[in-house]
Amino acid sequence: MKKLFFLSLIVMNVFTIYSQTKGVIFDDNNLPINQVNIYLSDQNILLYSNEKGEFISESDIPNNSYINFYKNGYSTKVIRYVSNMSLDIILNKLHISLDEVGISRSYNKLGNSMLTSVEKKSVSDIFSYSTSMIESISHASGVDVISSGTGIQKLVVRGLSGMRVVTYLNGMKIENQQWANDHGIGFTDLGLYEIELIKGSSALQYGGEAIGGVLYFKDNPFVISKSISGYLNSKFNNSNFLFSNQFGLKWSINNLYINLYGQYSLASDYRLPNNSYLFNSRYRNTAIKFSIAKRKKNQQNIFRYQYNGDEIGIPAHTHKDLNNVNIDDITNSNIDLIDDYKVTRPTQFIDNHLLVYENNYFFNNSKLSFHFGHFINNLKEFEKWTIPAFDMQLSNSQLRTSLRTHYNSFTLNFGAIAGVMKNKNSISERLIPDATNNEMGFYSTIDFEKKKIGFNTGLRIDFKHINSNEQNYDNSFLALSSSAGMYFNPENYILKLIYSGSFRSPHFSELFSNGMHHGTNRYEIGNAKLKLEKGHQIDLKYQWSNQHFGLVVNPFTHNILDFISINPTDSLFQNSYKIFKYSQYKEVNFSGIEMNFHFHPHSLHNLHFEQSYSFIKTKNLDNNQALALTPSNKIKTGVKLNFEENNLGFKFKSFAIFHLYSLKQKNVVVNEEETDAYNVIDLALNLELYNRISMVLGLNNLLNEIYVPHLSRVKDVGGGIPNPGRSFSVNINYKF
Amino acid sequence: MKKTTYFLTTLSISAMLFMSSCSKDSDCHECHIAYMNSAQEEVEVEIGEFCGSELEDVEAPGYTHTIEETIIGLDTVPAGTYSDIHCEEHAHD
Numbered sequence: 052m053k054k055l056f057f058l059s060l061i062v063m064n065v066f067t068i069y070s071q072t073k074g075v076i077f078d079d080n081n082l083p084i085n086q087v088n089i090y091l092s093d094q095n096i097l098l099y100s101n102e103k104g105e106f107i108s109e110s111d112i113p114n115n116s117y118i119n120f121y122k123n124g125y126s127t128k129v130i131r132y133v134s135n136m137s138l139d140i141i142l143n144k145l146h147i148s149l150d151e152v153g154i155s156r157s158y159n160k161l162g163n164s165m166l167t168s169v170e171k172k173s174v175s176d177i178f179s180y181s182t183s184m185i186e187s188i189s190h191a192s193g194v195d196v197i198s199s200g201t202g203i204q205k206l207v208v209r210g211l212s213g214m215r216v217v218t219y220l221n222g223m224k225i226e227n228q229q230w231a232n233d234h235g236i237g238f239t240d241l242g243l244y245e246i247e248l249i250k251g252s253s254a255l256q257y258g259g260e261a262i263g264g265v266l267y268f269k270d271n272p273f274v275i276s277k278s279i280s281g282y283l284n285s286k287f288n289n290s291n292f293l294f295s296n297q298f299g300l301k302w303s304i305n306n307l308y309i310n311l312y313g314q315y316s317l318a319s320d321y322r323l324p325n326n327s328y329l330f331n332s333r334y335r336n337t338a339i340k341f342s343i344a345k346r347k348k349n350q351q352n353i354f355r356y357q358y359n360g361d362e363i364g365i366p367a368h369t370h371k372d373l374n375n376v377n378i379d380d381i382t383n384s385n386i387d388l389i390d391d392y393k394v395t396r397p398t399q400f401i402d403n404h405l406l407v408y409e410n411n412y413f414f415n416n417s418k419l420s421f422h423f424g425h426f427i428n429n430l431k432e433f434e435k436w437t438i439p440a441f442d443m444q445l446s447n448s449q450l451r452t453s454l455r456t457h458y459n460s461f462t463l464n465f466g467a468i469a470g471v472m473k474n475k476n477s478i479s480e481r482l483i484p485d486a487t488n489n490e491m492g493f494y495s496t497i498d499f500e501k502k503k504i505g506f507n508t509g510l511r512i513d514f515k516h517i518n519s520n521e522q523n524y525d526n527s528f529l530a531l532s533s534s535a536g537m538y539f540n541p542e543n544y545i546l547k548l549i550y551s552g553s554f555r556s557p558h559f560s561e562l563f564s565n566g567m568h569h570g571t572n573r574y575e576i577g578n579a580k581l582k583l584e585k586g587h588q589i590d591l592k593y594q595w596s597n598q599h600f601g602l603v604v605n606p607f608t609h610n611i612l613d614f615i616s617i618n619p620t621d622s623l624f625q626n627s628y629k630i631f632k633y634s635q636y637k638e639v640n641f642s643g644i645e646m647n648f649h650f651h652p653h654s655l656h657n658l659h660f661e662q663s664y665s666f667i668k669t670k671n672l673d674n675n676q677a678l679a680l681t682p683s684n685k686i687k688t689g690v691k692l693n694f695e696e697n698n699l700g701f702k703f704k705s706f707a708i709f710h711l712y713s714l715k716q717k718n719v720v721v722n723e724e725e726t727d728a729y730n731v732i733d734l735a736l737n738l739e740l741y742n743r744i745s746m747v748l749g750l751n752n753l754l755n756e757i758y759v760p761h762l763s764r765v766k767d768v769g770g771g772i773p774n775p776g777r778s779f780s781v782n783i784n785y786k787f
Numbered sequence: 788m789k790k791t792t793y794f795l796t797t798l799s800i801s802a803m804l805f806m807s808s809c810s811k812d813s814d815c816h817e818c819h820i821a822y823m824n825s826a827q828e829e830v831e832v833e834i835g836e837f838c839g840s841e842l843e844d845v846e847a848p849g850y851t852h853t854i855e856e857t858i859i860g861l862d863t864v865p866a867g868t869y870s871d872i873h874c875e876e877h878a879h880d
Contacts, residue, residue: 330878368875370821370829383878396875435846436816436874626823 072108074138076100076120084142090119090272093411093418094351095344096308097272109275109306113349113413115457131457166498166507166536168549168590168605170248175271177240178284178297179747179782180735184240190689190709192605192645192663193250195682199570199764201291201321201775202334202363203235203399207762209250209609210641210667210682211263214558219257219267221355221407223424226447226472230560232764233570237403237428238359241297242312242340244271251588251609252553255494255509255534256453256466260555262586262611270355273308273344274301283785290751290778291321291332292388306346314338319391320366320383324757324776327382331364331395349414355407365397365570367768368434370627373572378769397434397569403427417456424449434569441566442477462498464509467491474559482566482575486519486559496534506537515556522563524579530554544595551588557581561615561633567624571764574624575617578633585612601649608642614671616678619722636673643667657693662686668718677718683726683761684714704737704745716761724767729758743787749780814838818845818874820852822864830862837874845872 076087083104090097091108093116100106112118112132121127125142132138172188181187185204189196195207208216213232218225220238227237247267252258254265274280281300287293295316302309316336320328340357369376383391404427412419428445453466472488496509511532518525536549564577588609595602614636622630646664665685669678688710694703715728732753738746752775759771766772815838819831834852837845844850851868858864 370873372827375827379878381878434875436814437843437846 071110072112072138074106074140076104076106076140076142078125079141079143084122084125087120087122087125087142090121092117092119093413094346095269095272095353096346097274110346110348113418115416115418116413165500165505165538165540165545165547166549167249167254167534168251168547168592170250172246172248174240174243174246174268177243178286178295179745179784180737180749182288182290182749182751182780184243185236188246188248190663190687191248192647192665192687193643193667194248194665195685195762196760197232197680197762197764198760198774199233200329200332200364200366202318202332202361203233203365203764205229205232205234205236206266207682208248208264208266209607209643210669210678210680214260214561215263215555217257217261217265219265220405221268221270221424222409222422222451223405223407223426224257224447224449224470225405226426226445227401227403227428228430228443228445228560230558231568231570233365233399234430235361235363235401237401238268238357238405239314239316239336239338241314241338242270242299242310242342242357243268245269251549251590251607252532252534252551252586255496255511255532256464258553259468259490259492259511259513259530259532260553262553262555262584270340270342271299271301271310273303273310273342275303275308276301277304278302281787284782286780286782288318288749288751288778288780289322290775291318292386292392293318293780295336308342308344308346310340310342312338312340317392319386319388320364321775322386322778323382323773324752324755326776327379327384328386328391329366329772330381330383331368331397332366333364333392333394335362335394336360350410350412353407353409355405355409357403357405359401359403359405361399361401362394363399363401364395365399365432367572367765367772368397368569369572369768372627373768376769378772381769381772396436397432397440399570400429400431400433402429416458417454420451420453420455422449422451422453424451432570439478439480440569441480441482443481443483444475444477445472446475447472460499460501462500464496464498465494467493480566482564482568483559483577484519484521484563484565486517486522486524486563488515488517488559490515503540504538505540506535508535509533513554513556517556517559517562519559519563522579524562528554528556528583530556530583543597544593547590547592547594549588549590549592551586551590553586555584555586557584557615561617564633567628572628573619574628574630576630576632578635581615581633581635582613584615584635586610587612596649599651599653601647603647604644605646606642606644608640611639611641612637614639618679636671638672639678640670640672641667642670659689659691659693661689661691663688671720676720679720679723680762681716681718683716683728686712686714688712702739704739705735706737707735709733709735713758713760724771726759726761726766726771729756730754731756731758743785745784745786747780747782747784749782750777751775751780752777814842816842816874816876818842818872820854820864820869821871821873822862822869824862828862830864832858832864832869834872842874846874 076084085102087100089106098106114134116132177184177187193209198204213230228234249265252262257265279302284297286295297314300311318334320332337360342355344353406425408423410421426447431439431442434440449470451468455464470490474486492513494511498507513530515528532553534551538547562577562579564575568575590607592605617631617633620630643666648662650660669681691707693705711731713729716726734750736748755777757773759766817836819833822830851870853868854866857866
């Protein structure tokens, strides 16, 4: 028996040795390139080239797998691998890298970057470089943040958020009571690698309900490393005395891959520009993440689990009319580092568990994927110490299968999704009742690409059944979504035109809410008569670049029919809290233009200058007014100077300046305050202390600007509570 | 080098577990009647510190507290029975 076992091992190893795939990467002068990232996106595995430019995959790469080759300073290349093809790859040296403005071609989970308007952002180093992942992602044009202090933040895409912007994490839809502006994204940057973003509704594979867009977060890929590799990361910020620590470990052997991550963060109340502290803006976070993958010749199994626990204070809590609050009543003049880290009230306690199992099978010209995910969100909101105001558990299970196949210049995708979501209250006090949502969807997309042109088209049908015995509600919704896009790609520019149409059925919160919501200081009442919301978006994108200059111009218009909105009434609950009710507008319009410039002067090869413009206008066609919470227009500028290629003998790696100019927001609805223009400047200096230890020193809000973002949830309290004042941060990273 | 790596990793994980486990909060809290005066401004009348099951009683729906005599001061609070009682903290100055 033992002999048989050892024989099997030898055979397996021989098989492994003979099934390796090798390649080599050169630059345009035929010199090998070291440390190129070779990302097997279908297998979620990352390889690196060695000093000779060579790389080896432990087992054969299946036919029609996509491989991305990228390294900072070189052109990105995406190939569709065919068995026995030569993997001698040439990457041209570039002066500018334009991945983030969407010019480089890339393979994406959300679809072909040429045929859908996918934007990508690396988030793997965000812990070191940014005070928050959400704020860093909002550097992209057309993306904003809704915040309640620094502990609760969520993304807004072209003016839409909440239920209209669907978030996926490793292929699983995140359902975490995202209908409310005081409910954050539900996970941190721990172990994350990249975010893909679609503005609007053209992501049919993931986009049922995603009228405003899709955010797709991906974990770090697995790496081939027989010894354990990893990192330790620590961060301190003196605005809220944040201490945050992360670790990550990666290991692989015989096509078995393991990643493990952990995080603990503790923050006190944040300091305003006038040196007072916003009471109860403190938070704690604990997170752990584990992934394991087993790869065989034609298939791969991946299992992931992650836990994210948050204890988040809800600042600006008051029993008075928000407009009559004195800001001194909700701030402290100093900080007590013993008491002001402690959890107080009101506070949200959030526990999120995510389980994902994924199987990919490759055969002939096709890839068959099977994905199962289960997400549990437990949200407790306490105003009192001993009795929660509500205690809800939202569980969501989703089963998805998809088939991608290639035929000449065509790529066809077919898929089916089935899901069950249940909202269950643990106590008798409730804002949203117990309710169940069963859904099923089917989609099909066709991509065609030949030489300089391409087009795609797709259809998706979704059936949803919502039931709540408590509300005596039983209703079904049938929705048909569609998208069509085309591109024209001559020598140095790309022109894309994309139409997308999608539908969103009302959520439990919009249908059934009836109770006090302490997080938003208001009483909310749902509307069981709500109908489907329907969106139609046209997006035109022009992208041009040469060696030193890149430009993207992206106008869009988005009409939404039967737009669901929550609006204040004249009534008060307990003589203190405004009563808000859900209703529908017949038609609203979101339109605007986004532009990106990337300039790299020939004389200063290490200097990068990027600027983006986001202009958005909203209109409620029922009354010709703007819509509430329309993001202000913004100009975002980044200047980065890399020292890596200079031989100055310094340990400096880079220096970056980020400037945000937000214009005055005058387009408001009745009872909504206008917000002033503001400038915010952040600085970051990246140093290499020793071989494996690096440090980032940050100076945030350099000018100590007193500013209140238009989308701040606390902008109406006490005349507007400003964002944090000037602060510094220190981040230390040790890689091994 | 490997030993150092494993040591640092173990230290980091232990520190995180320690920090996660040392976060017990006190379960005694000052409570007050929230009285709205004629100008619709909240006046806080301290009613003492409550712990454990007493705190649960004070926070339970239906709990009332009686002020026997009218409090005369900067803000006058009339004698009577009050049900609007809060035990959450506010900014400390």
